[in-house]
Amino acid sequence: MRASVWIAGVVIALFALLGSVFVVGEGKTALVVNLGRVVRADLEPGLHFKWPMVETARIFDRRLQVLASEPERILTLERKDVSVDYFAVGRISDARAFFRATGGDEDVAVQRLAPIIRESLKNEINSRTLKDLVSGDRSKIIGPQLEAINRGADTLGIDIVDLRIKQIDLPTDSEVITQVYERMSAQRRQVASALRAEGEEEARTIRAEADRSQVVILAEAERDAQRLRGQGDAGAARIYGEAANRDPAFYAFQRSLEAYRASFDDGNAVIVLDRDDPFLQYMRSDR
Numbered sequence: 001m002r003a004s005v006w007i008a009g010v011v012i013a014l015f016a017l018l019g020s021v022f023v024v025g026e027g028k029t030a031l032v033v034n035l036g037r038v039v040r041a042d043l044e045p046g047l048h049f050k051w052p053m054v055e056t057a058r059i060f061d062r063r064l065q066v067l068a069s070e071p072e073r074i075l076t077l078e079r080k081d082v083s084v085d086y087f088a089v090g091r092i093s094d095a096r097a098f099f100r101a102t103g104g105d106e107d108v109a110v111q112r113l114a115p116i117i118r119e120s121l122k123n124e125i126n127s128r129t130l131k132d133l134v135s136g137d138r139s140k141i142i143g144p145q146l147e148a149i150n151r152g153a154d155t156l157g158i159d160i161v162d163l164r165i166k167q168i169d170l171p172t173d174s175e176v177i178t179q180v181y182e183r184m185s186a187q188r189r190q191v192a193s194a195l196r197a198e199g200e201e202e203a204r205t206i207r208a209e210a211d212r213s214q215v216v217i218l219a220e221a222e223r224d225a226q227r228l229r230g231q232g233d234a235g236a237a238r239i240y241g242e243a244a245n246r247d248p249a250f251y252a253f254q255r256s257l258e259a260y261r262a263s264f265d266d267g268n269a270v271i272v273l274d275r276d277d278p279f280l281q282y283m284r285s286d287r
Contacts, residue, residue, distance in 0.1 A: 020049050020050055020051065020052045021047065021048075021049055022047075022048055022049075022050065022057040022059075023046070023047055023048070024043055024044065024045045024046060024048060024059060025045060025059075026045050027045075027061065027062055027063040028045060028059055028060060028061055028062055028063075029042055029043060029044075029059070029060055029062045029092065029095050030043040030048065030057050030058060030059040030060065030095070031043065031057075031058055031060075031095045031096060031099060032048075032050050032055050032056070032057055032058075033055065033056045033057075033058060033099075034051070034054060034055045034056075035054065038096050038099060038100070039055065041094075041095045041096035041099075042094070042095050042096065043095075058095075058099060058104050060092050060095055060098065060104065061092070062091055062092050062095075063091060064089055064090070064091050064161065065089070065090060065091060065106075066087055066088075066089055067087060067088040067089070067090055067110055067113060068087045069086065069087065069088075069110075069114050069117070069118075071083045071084060071085040071086075071167075071169075072084050072086075072118055072121065072122075074121065074122050074125045074126070075125075075126060076125060076126070076128060076129055076130045076133060077126065077127055077128055077129045078129055078130065080130050082125070082130065082133065082168055082169065083168070083169045084121060084125065084165060084167075084168055085165070085166045085167040085168075085169070086117070086121065086163065086164060086165045086166060087163075087164055087166060088113070088117055088149075088160050088162070088163045088164075089160070089161055089162040089163070089164070090113075090153065090158050090159055090160040090161060091158070091159055091161065092157055092158060092159075093154075093157060093158060093159035094154075094157035095157065096157065097154075097155070097156065097157030098156060098157030098158065099157070100157075101155060101156045101157060102156065109156055109158060112156060113152075113153055113156060113158060113160075116149055116152035116153060117149055117160075117163065120145040120148050120149045120152075121141075121145065123145070124141050124142075124144060124145050125141070128141070133168050141165065142162075142163045142164070142165065145163070146160065146162075146163060149163065
């Protein structure tokens with residue numbers, strides 16, 4: 001009986017010891033709750049003790065966490081609707097305040113932090129044009145609002161160390177997209193018209209140059225042809241003259257043959273001449 005009591009006592013003491021010890025890992029923090037009241041908070045990594053059955057340890061991750069959110073639709077200075085996709089990087093800075101504000105639930109913390117970030121971004125984007133948002137330095141949008149965001153996040157025991165805008169888009173159902181497309185189309189049409197006008201002007205210049213070159217080439221060719229024909233005629237006349245001087249009878253005979261050929265070329269010519277006409281002298285049989 002005494003042994004059983006002793007064993008039971010050892011088991012109870014062991015469970016009590018195990019229930020009174022907890023370990024806080026690296027990058028984490030913890031607090032101890034006694035009947036719903038926080039008695040110790042922001043415990044450092046290591047081995048810690050608590051009263052078993054009475055106190056409860058809550059351990060939280062103190063490392064940087066990415067707090068993502070759904071894209072928000074916000075109006076710019078010129079009342080144009082844009083979709084802003086962003087994320088925040090933060091960590092638990094005060095475990096006691098975090099537990100009191102959220103009950104230790106990270107989802108509740110994100111839900112309560114989202115409106116704070118959204119309102120700060122909204123105020124900054126409302127004061128900027130679409131061109132500033134798209135082509136400007138986004139860090140200048142975040143910088144002025146980070147302090148205001150941390151004032152609200154401080155009540156949740158959270159410290160926001162950075163806020164980044166991933167993307168700024170025009171909503172698919174926004175009229176701005178249609179306006180942008182129409183503007184881009186008008187600019188492309190203007191560029192196309194200018195290129196066509198330049199091309200037509202260049203074509204006219206090329207055609208005029210080609211026509212001028214054609215006239216010059218034809219004139220030069222006609223000039224050269226006339227010169228060559230003149231030279232040929234002069235050469236022929238010279239040759240005929242030399243041939244006639246060497247043998248006048250033969251030259252006369254050749255000239256008569258050429259005259260006969262020209263006169264009777266079509267085969268139907270009829271020439272009425274006197275029998276003794278000199279034109280027929282080479283056609284007489286007595287020669």
